[in-house]
Amino acid sequence: MPETDVLLASRPHKPAVPQRTNSIEQVRSVCSIGAMHTAAAIPRAIPITHCGPGCADKQFMNVAFYNGFQGGGYGGGAVAPSTNATEREVVFGGAERLEELIDASLEVLDADLFVVLTGCIPDLVGDDIGAVVGPFQKRGVPIVFAETGGFRGNNFLGHERVTRAIIDQYVASYDPARDGAREPRTVNVWSVLPYHNTFWRGDLSEIKRLLEGIGLKVNILFGPESAGVAEWKAIPKAGFNLVLSPWLGLETARHLEKVYNQPFLHRPVLPIGAAETASFLREVAAFAGLDPVVVDAFIAAEERIYYSYMEYFTDFYSEYWWGLPAKFAVIGDSTYALALSKFLVNQLGLIPALQVVTENPPEETRSGIEAQFATLADDVGAPVLFEEDSYTIHQHVRATSFGHKAPILFGTTWERDVAKDLKAALVEVGFPASYEVVLSRTYVGFRGALTLLEKIYTTTVSASA
Amino acid sequence: MTKELKQIAIYGKGGIGKSTTTSNISAALAEAGYRVMQFGCDPKSDSTNTLRGGTYIPSVLDLLRANARVDAHDAIFEGFGGIFCVEAGGPAPGVGCAGRGIITAVELMNQQNIFEELDLDYVVFDVLGDVVCGGFAVPIREGIAQHVFTVSSSDFMAIYAANNLFKGIQKYSNAGGALLGGVIANSINTEFQRRIIDDFVARTETQIVQYVPRSLTVTQSELQGKTTIEAAPTSEQADIYRALAQRIALHTDSKVPTPLDAQDLRDWSASWADTLIAQENAAYHPHALVS
Ligand SMILES: Nc1ncnc2c1ncn2[C@@H]1O[C@H](COP(=O)(O)OP(=O)(O)OP(=O)(O)O)[C@@H](O)[C@H]1O
Ligand code: SF4
Ligand SMILES: [Mg+2]
Numbered sequence: 001m002p003e004t005d006v007l008l009a010s011r012p013h014k015p016a017v018p019q020r021t022n023s024i025e026q027v028r029s030v031c032s033i034g035a036m037h038t039a040a041a042i043p044r045a046i047p048i049t050h051c052g053p054g055c056a057d058k059q060f061m062n063v064a065f066y067n068g069f070q071g072g073g074y075g076g077g078a079v080a081p082s083t084n085a086t087e088r089e090v091v092f093g094g095a096e097r098l099e100e101l102i103d104a105s106l107e108v109l110d111a112d113l114f115v116v117l118t119g120c121i122p123d124l125v126g127d128d129i130g131a132v133v134g135p136f137q138k139r140g141v142p143i144v145f146a147e148t149g150g151f152r153g154n155n156f157l158g159h160e161r162v163t164r165a166i167i168d169q170y171v172a173s174y175d176p177a178r179d180g181a182r183e184p185r186t187v188n189v190w191s192v193l194p195y196h197n198t199f200w201r202g203d204l205s206e207i208k209r210l211l212e213g214i215g216l217k218v219n220i221l222f223g224p225e226s227a228g229v230a231e232w233k234a235i236p237k238a239g240f241n242l243v244l245s246p247w248l249g250l251e252t253a254r255h256l257e258k259v260y261n262q263p264f265l266h267r268p269v270l271p272i273g274a275a276e277t278a279s280f281l282r283e284v285a286a287f288a289g290l291d292p293v294v295v296d297a298f299i300a301a302e303e304r305i306y307y308s309y310m311e312y313f314t315d316f317y318s319e320y321w322w323g324l325p326a327k328f329a330v331i332g333d334s335t336y337a338l339a340l341s342k343f344l345v346n347q348l349g350l351i352p353a354l355q356v357v358t359e360n361p362p363e364e365t366r367s368g369i370e371a372q373f374a375t376l377a378d379d380v381g382a383p384v385l386f387e388e389d390s391y392t393i394h395q396h397v398r399a400t401s402f403g404h405k406a407p408i409l410f411g412t413t414w415e416r417d418v419a420k421d422l423k424a425a426l427v428e429v430g431f432p433a434s435y436e437v438v439l440s441r442t443y444v445g446f447r448g449a450l451t452l453l454e455k456i457y458t459t460t461v462s463a464s465a
Numbered sequence: 466m467t468k469e470l471k472q473i474a475i476y477g478k479g480g481i482g483k484s485t486t487t488s489n490i491s492a493a494l495a496e497a498g499y500r501v502m503q504f505g506c507d508p509k510s511d512s513t514n515t516l517r518g519g520t521y522i523p524s525v526l527d528l529l530r531a532n533a534r535v536d537a538h539d540a541i542f543e544g545f546g547g548i549f550c551v552e553a554g555g556p557a558p559g560v561g562c563a564g565r566g567i568i569t570a571v572e573l574m575n576q577q578n579i580f581e582e583l584d585l586d587y588v589v590f591d592v593l594g595d596v597v598c599g600g601f602a603v604p605i606r607e608g609i610a611q612h613v614f615t616v617s618s619s620d621f622m623a624i625y626a627a628n629n630l631f632k633g634i635q636k637y638s639n640a641g642g643a644l645l646g647g648v649i650a651n652s653i654n655t656e657f658q659r660r661i662i663d664d665f666v667a668r669t670e671t672q673i674v675q676y677v678p679r680s681l682t683v684t685q686s687e688l689q690g691k692t693t694i695e696a697a698p699t700s701e702q703a704d705i706y707r708a709l710a711q712r713i714a715l716h717t718d719s720k721v722p723t724p725l726d727a728q729d730l731r732d733w734s735a736s737w738a739d740t741l742i743a744q745e746n747a748a749y750h751p752h753a754l755v756s
Contacts, residue, residue, distance in 0.1 A: 091569055092530055093560035125562045 026390035026414040027062075028333075028358040028431060029196070031119075031150030034059040035158030039115035040076030041194030042166075042221070043228035046111040047075065048143075050098045050129070051119025053084040055150075063155070067431050068198040068438030076195075081105045085121045094122050098132050106141065112229040113170060115162060116145035123149030137169065142229070144169035156248055156333075156359050159193055163252050166232060167259075174236030174260050184239035185288060186217040188256070190249025191242075191270065192335055194222045198433045202442030203270075207244065210271075210445050213298040214281050215290050236260045239288060244270055245335040246372060247365035268372050270339035273347045273449040274306045302446045309450055316457065323464050324457070325408035325425060329354035329397055331415060332430040334361055334369050337384075340410050340429065343449065345376045352382040353407060354400045358430075360388050394418045408460065425460045470580055473713060474590040474604040474643060477616035478626035482651040485683060485692075486616050486709075487591040488515045492694035493703075493710030495546030499586040502541075503548055506571070506604060507593035508555025508563045516544030519690020524554020525570035537577040540570075545695050549583060564600015567592075571603055587714075602633050605643040612646040612719045614674060617665075619650070619658035621734045624665050631669055631724035644719030647672040649709065652679040657744070661737055668733065669722045675709035678702070 033055055036047035049056040060077045064070045072078055081104070083089065083097045098116070105114065116133055133145040146165040148158040176182070189207060192200045201223045208220045219231040219238055241253040241264035253264035265287045271280040278299045285295040317324075328350045330337045334357045344350040355373055366386060374381040387393050397409070397418050408425040409415050413434040419426035428436055429443065442448035443455075475490075477483045484505070491503045505512025510524045525540040544550040553570035555563040574580065580588055590604040604610045613634060617627040627648065634645050650662045653676045666673055682703075686696035693703050725733060 087565070087569055088529070088533075089561075091526060091561050091563075091566040092556045093562075095560065125560075125565075127560070 021389055021391055023391075024389045028388055028390070028412065028414070029154040029156060029360070030059055030062050031055075032148035032152045032155060032158030032161065033117050033119045033150065034063055034155030034196070035146070035148055035162045036060075036080060036115075036117050037063055037076060037155070037195035038159045038162040038193075038222075039113075039117070040064075040073060040080065041200070041223060042113065042232070043074070043224070043226055044111055045075055045113040045115060045229065046105070046109055047080045048102060048105055048114050048116045049080055049082040049119065050094060050101070050116060050122050050127070051082060051085060052121050053082070053086070055119040056080055056082045059155075063195045063431065066434040067195070068433050068436050070195060070198070070201075070438060075109075075111060079109070081109070085119070090121055090125055093125055094127050095129075095132050098122075098127070098129070102132070102136060102143065106136075112142060113166070113232075114141070114143040115166065116143065117148045117158075117162065118145070120149040120151060123147055123152070142170060154360060155196055156193060156361075159248070160251055163190075163249075164255060167235065167252070167255065170229075171232055171235050179237055181237075182239055183217065183237055185215060185290070186219065186234070186238040187211060187284075187288070188219045188235050188238045188241045189221065189244065190252055191244035193248060193333070196431050197333070197336065198428075198430060198436065198438050199442055199444075199448075202438075202440045203444045203448065205440065206442045206445035206448050209447075210277065210281060210302075211242075211284065213302070214285050214295045215298075216284070216288060236262065238262065240264055242267065242284065246338055246369045247361050248335065250365075268338065268368070269342055270335050270444055272339050272343035272444050272452065274303050274446060275346060276339075276342055277445050277449075278303065306446045306450065313453065320457075320461065324460055325350070326405050327351045327353040327402045328408045328410060329356070329400060329402075331356040331358060331393055331397075331409065331411035333357065333359040336430055337410075338369070338372050339444065341373065341376055341382065343452070344410075345380050347449070350408070351403075352376065352380065353402050354385070354396060355382050356385045356387055356393050356396065358388055358393070360386065390414045397422070408456065425456075425463055427456055427459055468584075468586065470585055470588065471612070471714075472580075472588045472590070472604075472610040473646070474592055474610035474613045475616060475649075476592050476605075476613060476627075476630045477649075477651075478623045479593070481616050481618060481623050481626075482677075483616050484512045484591050485515070485687065486649055486651060486677065486706075487512065487589055488692045489694055489703075489706035490710045490713060491516065491548050491587075491589050492545055492692040493707045494587055494589075494714065495548050496694060496707075497710070497714070499714075500584055501546075501548045501587045501589065502580070502583065502585050503544070503550055504571075504574075504588055504590045505550075505552040506567045506590050506601070507553070508558070508566065509593070510552040510554050512591040513542075513544055513548075513550035513552060515687055515690060515692045515695075516548050516550055517542065517690075522550060522552055524552040525573055526554035526556070526566050529569065529573075535573060537573050537579050540573075541579070541583075545692065549585070562600065564598040564603075567600045568603050571609060602637065605634060606637055606640075610643040612713075612716060613643045614646045614649050614713065616649045616651050617662065618652040619661040621737075624662075624734070625730065627665075628669070628724050628730055631671075631722040635721055635724060638721045645671050645722045646713070646716050646719045647674040649674050650676045652677070654678050657741070664737075665733075669724055671720065671722045674712050674716070675705065677705055677709065 039045050039047035083101050085094045129145045136143050144165045146161040194200045204220050204223045205225050208218045211218045220226045243249045243253045243266045246268040256262045271277040373384045406423045410427050410429050412430050443452040475487045491501045494501045522542045528535045542550045553567050555566040615627045617623040650673050680702045682697045682700045686693045689696050
């Protein structure tokens with residue numbers, strides 16, 4: 001019955017504010033040791049996990065399997081060795097077991113870098129991991145360790161610990177006389193969270209392509225287009241660091257500034273679409289002192305292709321305007337939630353109805369994130385809700401007024417039920433995306449924006465059939 | 466016929482006399498014809514030494530370290546008067562989790578139904594020092610000991626430790642944990658010491674089970690690797706331990722104590738310190754000397 005549908009879709013905003021539950025239903029991040037994927041994301045690096053049985057497997061199945069079915073690759077998934085610590089390691093400490101495992105791993109696994117990550121058991125019992133790993137390092141084994149027990153926070157914070165560990169224990173010192181002078185046109189990129197962000201491989205490839213397009217040499221550090229540990233070793237030689245996210249990677253950049261006296265550029269908005277991408281590239285170019293002629297030429301070439309596709313797309317857009325959503329909700333980690341909101345507001349003219357940031361960003365980063373959302377466009381701002389619990393999030397979604405048209409939700413597989421109830425379109429753009437097979441797809445930059453448009457409107461138009 | 470197994474845990478500050486007192490209680494109970502197990506819950510593994518001529522026995526955790534599966538019988542050794550001696554043991558100092566070790570050792574005995582199989586009348590747990598973490602609270606948690614006794618002298622640090630233990634007991638009391646039988650007042654030789662410990666038990670609503678004086682007989686016995694009951698059975702001190710054991714044997718109703726909060730405890734000890742200083746001043750006052 002169409003009348004009731006309209007009524008349902010346009011029911012007024014419910015005043016009742018959902019209560020915090022103090023529990024987390026349907027997780028949107030995993031524990032710190034999930035950062036084993038940060039190690040696995042570096043070509044030919046292998047994580048070694050020192051944790052209880054199930055810890056590592058759970059991370060893999062969550063972050064790398066039922067999330068785009070990305071797979072384990074060279075060093076992740078089923079390859080990663082684990083101590084499988086049990087009661088014996090709890091009572092007597094697990095140092096000997098870990099040492100034995102490292103020895104065995106060195107024998108059977110061929111890697112450029114091993115990263116030992118600890119789970120709750122060794123961190124609680126107080127195993128001295130440095131004392132186990134130290135002698136291997138002294139022998140010249142490329143190995144580092146990070147303490148990533150679950151109680152230390154989620155995998156975003158684990159990621160920061162792992163990158164920090166690699167920098168401090170493996171990349172180590174920089175000596176211009178030995179390593180060569182700074183290369184002002186080389187950049188280290190700190191952006192989306194590998195594996196957790198379902199599209200990280202494609203996204204990092206596009207970012208690398210863009211930065212190379214304006215004349216930079218890029219240490220992308222993670223994913224198939226990274227040169228692996230050689231890139232990491234070259235970190236101190238780069239002219240600057242680029243942090244392309246609201247907060248993730250910022251601590252790393254500050255640390256690199258301190259130890260290598262290396263400047264950094266913080267651009268909170270991951271660029272999606274022509275306008276944001278062009279503005280991003282111009283800011284980077286100005287920071288790095290690149291030749292504006294080269295930069296403008298690259299941007300112009302990219303824009304020509306982008307807008308040519310747009311021209312064709314307008315036929316569809318003007319014909320189908322009545323069936324397309326006007327309001328959107330976005331539920332995801334701050335990097336994607338912000339990037340998508342910017343794009344949807346500025347390029348598609350959609351109206352932000354609900355913005356939920358789900359990765360529990362550190363308290364001190366929240367006002368910055370709020371400020372970004374407050375200025376999505378000159379005349380459009382939106383409040384942000386920081387929430388991890390899907391039950392609460394879905395209550396908020398249900399309590400949001402989306403007007404008389406069915407809304408579009410940008411979220412995860414967890415939003416399937418609420419989307420069905422609201423007859424909303426759902427684009428799964430983050431962890432977990434359990435019904436998407438993702439290889440090199442990207443939603444960022446010039447190219448990714450076109451893919452995103454395809455995805456958005458394929459979803460909406462196919463719902464009308 | 467099935468008899469009631471009575472499980473008792475003895476707690477107290479490090480070095481206060483837990484093992485000495487526990488071993489003498491076990492020895493007195495054994496002498497009286499009961500079947501007794503003494504279970505040392507201390508990584509030092511020295512609880513049962515004076516029941517076995519001053520020798521150490523392999524601990525449950527020593528066995529677990531060497532073998533994935535352990536037969537609990539291999540960790541039980543016969544001591545004075547047929548006492549079953551067990552040491553939980555623990556990791557090397559500074560590594561692993563000693564608290565979890567205690568849990569593991571106690572669980573092993575429970576899983577293999579050792580207490581029932583040995584047809585014991587008493588299991589006496591001798592638990593290390595302060596209740597620093599959950600592991601050392603295991604004997605007072607549900608289903609293990611029914612009665613807790615704490616060994617304390619009149620020293621404030623010992624009383625602090627006893628008060629902390631009371632807090633632990635209070636916490637677990639709602640969850641079916643063990644309750645407090647009372648305080649074994651060790652090394653009480655003067656009236657003043659007695660007044661301090663009496664005042665503490667009055668305020669925390671518990672009782673003194675026995676005053677045990679500090680005695681050279683204990684030291685001499687220990688040097689022979691024996692309990693006082695074994696080495697000096699006719700001594701006055703041995704009779705004091707027998708009286709203590711008897712009161713524990715007869716003891717039925719334990720209670721929830723009322724520990725002092727941090728500030729009250731501080732105020733309380735300060736007031737006793739003032740009394741002590743006043744007394745000493747009086748003792749050294751010239752008038753006191755001539756009078
Ligand atoms: N009533 C007493 N008279 C004389 N000496 C005593 C008395 N009680 C304990 N001692 C002595 O005090 C020392 C410490 O006693 P014991 O080993 O029993 O303490 P503990 O509380 O078990 O210590 P720990 O916490 O280290 O296990 C021993 O040398 C013991 O002989
Ligand atoms: S929270 Fe701790 S125990 Fe749980 S998976 Fe993470 S490391 Fe393992
Ligand atoms: Mg002792």
